Amino acid sequence: METTVETTRERLLNVAEQRFGEGGYEGTSLRAITVAAAANIAAVNYHFGSKEALLRAAVARAMAPVNTERRRRLDQLEAGAPPTPEALIRAFVEPGLELVLRRGERGALIARFIGRIAFDPSRRIRELYAVESEPIESRYLAALQQALPKASPDAVAFGYMNMLGLLALHQSQALSPTPGAAGPEDPSKLAENLVTFLVAAFDHGLSS
Amino acid sequence: METTVETTRERLLNVAEQRFGEGGYEGTSLRAITVAAAANIAAVNYHFGSKEALLRAAVARAMAPVNTERRRRLDQLEAGAPPTPEALIRAFVEPGLELVLRRGERGALIARFIGRIAFDPSRRIRELYAVESEPIESRYLAALQQALPKASPDAVAFGYMNMLGLLALHQSQALSPTPGAAGPEDPSKLAENLVTFLVAAFDHGLSS
DNA sequence: GCATAGTTCAAACGGTCGTTTGAACTGGAG
DNA sequence: CTCCAGTTCAAACGACCGTTTGAACTATGC
Numbered sequence: 001m002e003t004t005v006e007t008t009r010e011r012l013l014n015v016a017e018q019r020f021g022e023g024g025y026e027g028t029s030l031r032a033i034t035v036a037a038a039a040n041i042a043a044v045n046y047h048f049g050s051k052e053a054l055l056r057a058a059v060a061r062a063m064a065p066v067n068t069e070r071r072r073r074l075d076q077l078e079a080g081a082p083p084t085p086e087a088l089i090r091a092f093v094e095p096g097l098e099l100v101l102r103r104g105e106r107g108a109l110i111a112r113f114i115g116r117i118a119f120d121p122s123r124r125i126r127e128l129y130a131v132e133s134e135p136i137e138s139r140y141l142a143a144l145q146q147a148l149p150k151a152s153p154d155a156v157a158f159g160y161m162n163m164l165g166l167l168a169l170h171q172s173q174a175l176s177p178t179p180g181a182a183g184p185e186d187p188s189k190l191a192e193n194l195v196t197f198l199v200a201a202f203d204h205g206l207s208s
Numbered sequence: 209m210e211t212t213v214e215t216t217r218e219r220l221l222n223v224a225e226q227r228f229g230e231g232g233y234e235g236t237s238l239r240a241i242t243v244a245a246a247a248n249i250a251a252v253n254y255h256f257g258s259k260e261a262l263l264r265a266a267v268a269r270a271m272a273p274v275n276t277e278r279r280r281r282l283d284q285l286e287a288g289a290p291p292t293p294e295a296l297i298r299a300f301v302e303p304g305l306e307l308v309l310r311r312g313e314r315g316a317l318i319a320r321f322i323g324r325i326a327f328d329p330s331r332r333i334r335e336l337y338a339v340e341s342e343p344i345e346s347r348y349l350a351a352l353q354q355a356l357p358k359a360s361p362d363a364v365a366f367g368y369m370n371m372l373g374l375l376a377l378h379q380s381q382a383l384s385p386t387p388g389a390a391g392p393e394d395p396s397k398l399a400e401n402l403v404t405f406l407v408a409a410f411d412h413g414l415s416s
Numbered sequence: 417g418c419a420t421a422g423t424t425c426a427a428a429c430g431g432t433c434g435t436t437t438g439a440a441c442t443g444g445a446g
Numbered sequence: 447c448t449c450c451a452g453t454t455c456a457a458a459c460g461a462c463c464g465t466t467t468g469a470a471c472t473a474t475g476c
Contacts, residue, residue: 008423008424022329023329023330024232024234024328024329024330025329026232026234026235027234027329027330029462029463029464030463030464030465031462031463031464039424040423040424040425040426041425041426041464041465042424042425042426042465042466042467043423043424043425044464044465045464045465045466046422046423046424047423050464050465051463051464051465116329119327119329119380120232120329121230121231121232121233121235121324121328121329122231122232122235155401158401158405159405161377162374162377162405165373165374165377166370166373166374169369169370169373169377172327193363193366196413196414196415197366197367197370197409197413197414198409198413199413200408200409200411200412200413201405201406201408201409201413203408203412204408204411204412205404205405205406205407205408205409206404206405207404216453216454237432237433237434238433238434238435239432239433239434247454248453248454248455248456249434249435249455249456250435250436250437250454250455250456251453251454251455252434252435253434253435253436254452254453254454255453258434258435259433259434259435
């Protein structure tokens with residue numbers, strides 16, 4: 001296996017992913033990142049322009065493959081017969097967990113990063129995540145509405161938000177050191193459990 | 209209506225609740241809090257000892273009535289026939305939403321604060337929340353296991369974590385200025401919708 | 417070899433952070 | 447009135463923050 005040399009830019013993105021995911025944006029200093037990346041502090045502003053621009057680049061890079069896979073699955077579903085709620089839920093959840101949990105520690109790191117950014121206390125940071133997944137959102141909402149004709153638009157939006165929240169929750173808990181008594185699930189089964197949970201809730205719990 | 213005078217200590221706790229809930233712990237400075245509370249910066253260390261101790265006191269004060277109500281409901285449920293999953297879910301979710309969403313803007317503020325602390329990026333902050341709800345947690349898990357005898361302990365823990373996560377999600381979105389296209393639910397119906405969603409997921413989605 | 421664009425570097429910038437200090441004020445007890 | 451514990455205050459502490467600077471280094475094209 002031949003490992004190509006990492007550029008300073010790549011090292012900064014990698015470390016940013018790790019540190020922002022474990023301390024949040026406000027809780028992580030550029031100095032902590034640049035030291036861990038063996039880079040000079042000024043390198044951040046040279047390559048990205050600012051701390052927030054570094055985060056923005058890291059979010060975009062981390063979410064790109066997830067969104068690509070989601071788009072691919074949506075295209076595929078729209079080509080065939082009207083999809084079931086389960087198919088749609090899988091198309092959303094699995095790219096967020098599988099693509100990322102199957103890449104070992106590195107993938108779990110990315111998952112944690114994405115999950116934490118989506119729930120960051122600061123609205124400005126949360127919007128960095130929202131902007132990345134916004135183009136997909138309307139497609140999902142429309143497809144979900146079609147798959148659940150009995151549910152009101154509000155109910156569909158409510159279910160979608162819950163799906164998004166639970167996915168981010170379990171993403172953010174990737175890499176967690178088995179937090180005490182909390183359920184240590186087999187990571188390979190996590191996606192399956194979450195899908196089962198959400199399908200049940202969508203099929204029987206969106207009456208309103 | 210006679211309003212009693214607020215002590216500096218109370219004003220600090222009130223403002224801390226508001227600011228920590230809208231900027232997170234790291235994103236909120238003591239100076240921002242003391243200015244808004246019309247207090248001197250040194251007052252924080254005089255009354256609480258440190259920034260983190262102020263947060264700890266605010267968390268404890270905000271969660272006390274919620275935990276009290278949860279304990280009361282658990283006691284009541286344990287006195288009668290074995291409770292259904294729905295009864296247990298209500299006993300957990302409703303105190304977190306009703307007690308707090310029915311108190312107008314002030315209550316929504318507290319809800320947002322609790323929800324954000326529970327999901328803070330920093331583990332040390334998250335544990336401040338965990339410590340507060342820890343004593344109740346084992347009682348809920350045991351009662352849930354009894355109400356869902358077919359579910360494995362891992363599945364019960366998984367469901368509990370999802371319930372906790374979704375509650376915190378909707379708490380943290382209290383006071384949100386109707387975030388764009390996101391579903392603006394009738395706040396009075398929120399608890400009912402969330403319970404319905406969770407009951408369906410618990411009853412049909414915890415097979416593993 | 418020389419010029420040039422791209423990149424890295426140590427050092428410093430002004431500003432804000434949480435915390436501490438010691439004096440000033442407050443109001444009731446003796 | 448005196449005293450004293452409780453509380454507030456302006457000011458400063460050292461540390462760290464994100465950002466900027468200008469020089470030094472690197473490598474490629476001529």
